[in-house]
Amino acid sequence: MAGPVQHAQMRASNLALVLRAIADAGTITRVQTATATGLTKSSISGLVTDLVTAGLVEETEAVPGRAGDRGRPSAMIALHRGGAAGLGLELNVDYLAALMVDLGGTVRYRHVVTRDNRGRPPVEVLEELGRLAQEAVTAAAEQGLTLAGACVAVPGAADGTTISRAPNLGWADVPVELPLPRTAYGLAIENEANLAALGELWFGAQVPRDFVHVSGEIGIGAGIVVDGELFRGAHARAGELGHVVVDPAGPPCSCGGRGCLERLAGLDAILAAAGVDSRGELERRCAAGEPTALGAVADAGRLVGVALSSATNLLDPDAVVLGGVFAALAPWLAPAVADSLAAHAVGPELLVSSLGADAAVRGAAGSVIRRVIDDPATFLSAQG
Amino acid sequence: MAGPVQHAQMRASNLALVLRAIADAGTITRVQTATATGLTKSSISGLVTDLVTAGLVEETEAVPGRAGDRGRPSAMIALHRGGAAGLGLELNVDYLAALMVDLGGTVRYRHVVTRDNRGRPPVEVLEELGRLAQEAVTAAAEQGLTLAGACVAVPGAADGTTISRAPNLGWADVPVELPLPRTAYGLAIENEANLAALGELWFGAQVPRDFVHVSGEIGIGAGIVVDGELFRGAHARAGELGHVVVDPAGPPCSCGGRGCLERLAGLDAILAAAGVDSRGELERRCAAGEPTALGAVADAGRLVGVALSSATNLLDPDAVVLGGVFAALAPWLAPAVADSLAAHAVGPELLVSSLGADAAVRGAAGSVIRRVIDDPATFLSAQG
Numbered sequence: 001m002a003g004p005v006q007h008a009q010m011r012a013s014n015l016a017l018v019l020r021a022i023a024d025a026g027t028i029t030r031v032q033t034a035t036a037t038g039l040t041k042s043s044i045s046g047l048v049t050d051l052v053t054a055g056l057v058e059e060t061e062a063v064p065g066r067a068g069d070r071g072r073p074s075a076m077i078a079l080h081r082g083g084a085a086g087l088g089l090e091l092n093v094d095y096l097a098a099l100m101v102d103l104g105g106t107v108r109y110r111h112v113v114t115r116d117n118r119g120r121p122p123v124e125v126l127e128e129l130g131r132l133a134q135e136a137v138t139a140a141a142e143q144g145l146t147l148a149g150a151c152v153a154v155p156g157a158a159d160g161t162t163i164s165r166a167p168n169l170g171w172a173d174v175p176v177e178l179p180l181p182r183t184a185y186g187l188a189i190e191n192e193a194n195l196a197a198l199g200e201l202w203f204g205a206q207v208p209r210d211f212v213h214v215s216g217e218i219g220i221g222a223g224i225v226v227d228g229e230l231f232r233g234a235h236a237r238a239g240e241l242g243h244v245v246v247d248p249a250g251p252p253c254s255c256g257g258r259g260c261l262e263r264l265a266g267l268d269a270i271l272a273a274a275g276v277d278s279r280g281e282l283e284r285r286c287a288a289g290e291p292t293a294l295g296a297v298a299d300a301g302r303l304v305g306v307a308l309s310s311a312t313n314l315l316d317p318d319a320v321v322l323g324g325v326f327a328a329l330a331p332w333l334a335p336a337v338a339d340s341l342a343a344h345a346v347g348p349e350l351l352v353s354s355l356g357a358d359a360a361v362r363g364a365a366g367s368v369i370r371r372v373i374d375d376p377a378t379f380l381s382a383q384g
Numbered sequence: 385m386a387g388p389v390q391h392a393q394m395r396a397s398n399l400a401l402v403l404r405a406i407a408d409a410g411t412i413t414r415v416q417t418a419t420a421t422g423l424t425k426s427s428i429s430g431l432v433t434d435l436v437t438a439g440l441v442e443e444t445e446a447v448p449g450r451a452g453d454r455g456r457p458s459a460m461i462a463l464h465r466g467g468a469a470g471l472g473l474e475l476n477v478d479y480l481a482a483l484m485v486d487l488g489g490t491v492r493y494r495h496v497v498t499r500d501n502r503g504r505p506p507v508e509v510l511e512e513l514g515r516l517a518q519e520a521v522t523a524a525a526e527q528g529l530t531l532a533g534a535c536v537a538v539p540g541a542a543d544g545t546t547i548s549r550a551p552n553l554g555w556a557d558v559p560v561e562l563p564l565p566r567t568a569y570g571l572a573i574e575n576e577a578n579l580a581a582l583g584e585l586w587f588g589a590q591v592p593r594d595f596v597h598v599s600g601e602i603g604i605g606a607g608i609v610v611d612g613e614l615f616r617g618a619h620a621r622a623g624e625l626g627h628v629v630v631d632p633a634g635p636p637c638s639c640g641g642r643g644c645l646e647r648l649a650g651l652d653a654i655l656a657a658a659g660v661d662s663r664g665e666l667e668r669r670c671a672a673g674e675p676t677a678l679g680a681v682a683d684a685g686r687l688v689g690v691a692l693s694s695a696t697n698l699l700d701p702d703a704v705v706l707g708g709v710f711a712a713l714a715p716w717l718a719p720a721v722a723d724s725l726a727a728h729a730v731g732p733e734l735l736v737s738s739l740g741a742d743a744a745v746r747g748a749a750g751s752v753i754r755r756v757i758d759d760p761a762t763f764l765s766a767q768g
Contacts, residue, residue: 210618224698226618231610233700234594240697245728246632248690256729257693306632309641310694313624314608316617344629345640 012377029074055083085145086368090153090361093218098132101365109139149185151364158189168219184382192360197223199363205354208318216326220262244307265300298336305340312346323353396761413458439467469529470752474537474745477602482516485749493523533569535748542573552603568766576744581607583747589738592702600710604646628691649684682720689724696730707737
């Protein structure tokens with residue numbers, strides 16, 4: 001059995017090599033693909049044909065041949081943006097979201113439902129998320145897209161397809177089952193702060209390859225990107241910026257500790273300090289220059305700056321990126337964060353996310369696309 | 385020129401492959417080396433002969449041949465512990481050190497001079513370090529060891545062989561030149577907290593592959609090891625645990641910030657709080673159960689625990705290791721650190737360094753040995 005197995009592995013690895021070369025180049029000829037991958041032109045031909053048949057690659061246009069091509073026009077090949085799609089879902093404390101991107105990273109579908117999910121039975125929240133997923137599946141079919149897989153962003157940690165803990169929802173060990181059709185890569189669950197950092201890396205405005213992305217929501221999490229890759233830690237729990245201690249004598253936190261950043265500067269803490277009920281109202285009051293609201297946001301910003309000073313001293317990133325609700329509040333929050341970073345003598349670049357609260361669900365959808373590019377053989381097998 | 389260059393590169397890479405296989409195995413036959421590396425037996429033969437000639441490898445004993453070896457005894461090969469040596473030097477705030485290890489990691493020479501170097505002209509301190517280095521060179525010659533290179537641990541950052549900043553010494557942009565003989569790998573300068581973590585990884589008692597090693601001295605630094613490799617950050621400044629903020633309203637620190645851990649829990653802060661002048665006196669009073677000394681150490685331990693809670697939430701290590709002076713103070717310091725970690729609800733394993741204040745200079749010497757194992761071709765070239 002060694003022969004066929006090795007052949008299948010080599011074909012899988014070569015398919016990935018070719019698809020990566022096409023994705024990196026944008027458009028490319030078969031001859032250029034051979035040069036980029038080191039594979040022979042005849043190998044390339046068969047592999048490209050397989051990728052075209054699977055709908056991952058398309059031959060776009062013929063250009064006049066150059067010297068050495070004997071005058072025959074060369075077909076240009078590119079990713080097929082009408083082929084595969086990745087479905088990102090997000091289950092967060094105060095909203096649910098579904099978002100679909102194609103192989104080129106373009107958003108093909110987006111639906112966000114704002115609703116406080118605390119206190120709701122998990123089964124009810126998951127049913128609603130399931131309906132969002134089904135609507136996205138219908139939209140994919142209508143656009144002729146083949147769903148490659150789905151990834152759910154959650155405000156906590158996952159073990160396989162179980163949410164092992166989501167403290168701000170009060171959930172533990174909740175299995176996630178969604179009414180999705182069979183897909184090549186199936187269903188994955190991942191921490192939302194990690195996915196938001198990947199969303200920023202893949203789809204955001206220019207960010208460096210070493211940064212800390214802050215997801216400011218009811219909870220506060222961070223995704224740490226080191227040299228273009230997610231830093232996960234020994235137990236996939238790295239980046240818990242919300243539990244960096246900013247006041248050792250501060251109030252108790254849901255984590256069991258005290259003086260944690262998210263207890264003092266998460267969205268609920270800001271709303272309480274501002275004396276308002278909703279994020280929309282907070283933004284309106286800040287825009288109107290209402291001192292209590294502005295003071296509440298600035299106080300939170302100073303504490304975020306303290307935690308980011310500690311994070312910068314430990315992690316030494318090129319930039320810190322304010323994301324989630326903090327991106328929407330940036331006009332009033334970012335100056336306080338910057339002052340606080342300066343007072344603690346650290347100087348990473350301070351950026352504001354261009355994706356805001358969409359970063360995690362974009363990262364979730366993008367993680368499916370990343371799997372297609374890294375492992376197209378599995379997509380081809382699933383096509384039958 | 386492509387041919388010879390490629391040949392030299394392949395030989396260099398194969399020499400490293402063979403030496404790594406020998407180092408990993410302890411003792412090994414040529415046939416086993418061929419199996420481990422995938423090289424032919426005739427290639428192995430030439431490479432091993434070169435390594436023996438250079439003094440890096442020795443043929444230890446012949447064992448009776450097994451079936452397939454046609455009855456000829458197989459020579460066992462192993463690292464030559466009387467061959468190359470690495471010189472570690474340390475220039476710290478209150479001591480200077482020199483330590484030499486051989487290829488097997490055994491300490492062959494050690495000399496530590498305790499003296500406060502603050503306020504001394506850099507040229508005078510470097511002259512004294514130069515004398516320590518020369519004494520070590522003499523000791524190497526007396527033991528028949530070939531010095532492969534030297535590495536200096538410094539309490540700050542280096543740029544090439546210049547100490548770019550060492551805030552606790554008040555030094556900036558001090559070039560380091562030492563009266564050392566010409567060696568294969570020359571002179572390197574590296575942050576002491578990083579080298580201490582590597583020392584612990586290579587020579588310490590059992591530590592996991594993901595840990596944060598705390599170097600508690602006048603300053604407090606940390607070395608972060610992720611999956612067995614040093615985590616350096618985007619500008620080689622990661623691990624500044626001493627500047628994690630433990631009291632945002634705290635006293636100003638030499639870094640320009642305020643409320644930094646080392647300002648409140650570094651050795652000077654502990655001595656001041658205990659009302660004593662020296663570390664020896666502090667340890668004596670703690671051992672005698674003197675309440676002021678015990679209180680000062682416990683207060684520092686609680687703050688170290690706060691900073692390590694933040695670090696654990698961000699980095700998610702398997703263990704945190706108390707090193708440097710903190711290892712010596714561990715009987716009185718570690719319980720407070722553990723209480724503080726528990727109060728902030730994080731649970732990495734808390735370990736005490738088995739190397740203590742020697743960790744950085746051991747790591748410095750070990751880093752030279754690591755270079756010999758990774759790149760023996762440079763050692764062979766230097767032999768002429």
